Amino acid sequence: MKALVYQGPGSIAWQEKPAPGIQKPTDAIVKIETTTICGTDLHILKGDVPTVESGRILGHEGVGVVTEVGEAVTEISVGDRVIVSCISACGKCSYCLEGVYSHCLADEGASGIGWILGHLIDGTQAEYVRVPFAETSLHQAPEGVAAEEAAMISDILPTGHEIGIRYGAVEPGDVIAVIGAGPVGLAAITTASLYGPSRVVAIDIDANRVEQAKRFGASDGIVSSDSDWKEQVLALTDGLGVDVAIEAVGVPATWDMCLAIVRPGGHVANVGVHGKPVSFPLETAWIQNLTITTGLVNTDTSRMLIKLLAQGRLDAGGFISHRFSLEDIMSAYDTFGRAAETKALKVILTA
Ligand SMILES: [Zn+2]
Ligand SMILES: [Zn+2]
Numbered sequence: 001m002k003a004l005v006y007q008g009p010g011s012i013a014w015q016e017k018p019a020p021g022i023q024k025p026t027d028a029i030v031k032i033e034t035t036t037i038c039g040t041d042l043h044i045l046k047g048d049v050p051t052v053e054s055g056r057i058l059g060h061e062g063v064g065v066v067t068e069v070g071e072a073v074t075e076i077s078v079g080d081r082v083i084v085s086c087i088s089a090c091g092k093c094s095y096c097l098e099g100v101y102s103h104c105l106a107d108e109g110a111s112g113i114g115w116i117l118g119h120l121i122d123g124t125q126a127e128y129v130r131v132p133f134a135e136t137s138l139h140q141a142p143e144g145v146a147a148e149e150a151a152m153i154s155d156i157l158p159t160g161h162e163i164g165i166r167y168g169a170v171e172p173g174d175v176i177a178v179i180g181a182g183p184v185g186l187a188a189i190t191t192a193s194l195y196g197p198s199r200v201v202a203i204d205i206d207a208n209r210v211e212q213a214k215r216f217g218a219s220d221g222i223v224s225s226d227s228d229w230k231e232q233v234l235a236l237t238d239g240l241g242v243d244v245a246i247e248a249v250g251v252p253a254t255w256d257m258c259l260a261i262v263r264p265g266g267h268v269a270n271v272g273v274h275g276k277p278v279s280f281p282l283e284t285a286w287i288q289n290l291t292i293t294t295g296l297v298n299t300d301t302s303r304m305l306i307k308l309l310a311q312g313r314l315d316a317g318g319f320i321s322h323r324f325s326l327e328d329i330m331s332a333y334d335t336f337g338r339a340a341e342t343k344a345l346k347v348i349l350t351a
Helices: 037-046 146-153 156-166 181-193 207-216 229-235 254-262 282-288 303-312 327-336
Strands: 002-006 011-015 029-034 063-068 080-082 128-131 136-141 175-179 199-204 220-223 244-245 262-270 289-296 320-325 346-350
Touching: 011 136, 011 156, 011 327, 029 080, 029 146, 037 327, 063 146, 063 346, 080 146, 128 136, 128 207, 136 303, 146 156, 146 303, 146 320, 146 346, 156 181, 156 303, 175 181, 175 254, 175 346, 181 207, 199 207, 199 229, 207 220, 244 254, 254 262, 262 282, 320 327, 327 346
Parallel strands: 175 199, 175 244, 199 220, 244 262, 262 289, 320 346
Antiparallel strands: 002 011, 029 063, 029 128, 029 346, 063 080, 080 136
């Protein structure tokens, strides 16, 4: 089969690889129908994720059809159309029993990390993928929802919802600010509406992205290169700051921005993947009664999000900016990697 293979920092190739087979009784093999590229894949390509070895097939998102199941798999059958979760969960370890699937202790990949596809084992940017713990790591794709929309459940929608909105403890009436209007920031903006905030402020350095965020439910937008951006945010609150500041970029400057606009008693929810240390001025922040959260998505809300998607309550199609055939994935990486120019959000690859 053909697959997108990481060949060390700065290098990937669409090349021939052996098709995967069942290795464990809890496995399933999925023929990929649709996959997509995550910002995390670009971090891997840059060499920021040294645990990814050369020769690894990338990708942790996708929808496909089950072609084979291991003998212990009874709830998923050959022919089922499924959503591959970015988190693989054994369903049995102490973390899985608590719903903290992101830290599954099973021995696929490495014990203690649930994100293994396209990281520690071969992933979804391929014609076929082996999915471990199939029953607890695949979801049935809802009838009547396009595969490309269902693929937004693999990672971005649960990530924005769980790590941004739920960890940020968004409540009715809150003013929330989302810094970074890329796919995951927009997923936070879109799922914020489930909790009834009074304002959702999208903040980005790119005026186009700020404008676009309004399509996803942002009530207000602020361009962060404006010298008075902070005053503009505070003017949308009672002057004391936002209730919840969500960081969805992953650089020190946007982390600092969150701390600059959160009110005493507020929440800062970090969603961004950071490659450099940030500072936290505890000498001034200690008295602010802040709650700071961060983490890897658990995907424990994916089934709920699938229900909303099936009912037309979530606009997953809005995330899709470009479409390619799977074999043109190298062009798709190029387009996605130049998102500022190409205005790429999610690029869809269809087999
Ligand atoms: Zn991802
Ligand atoms: Zn587990």
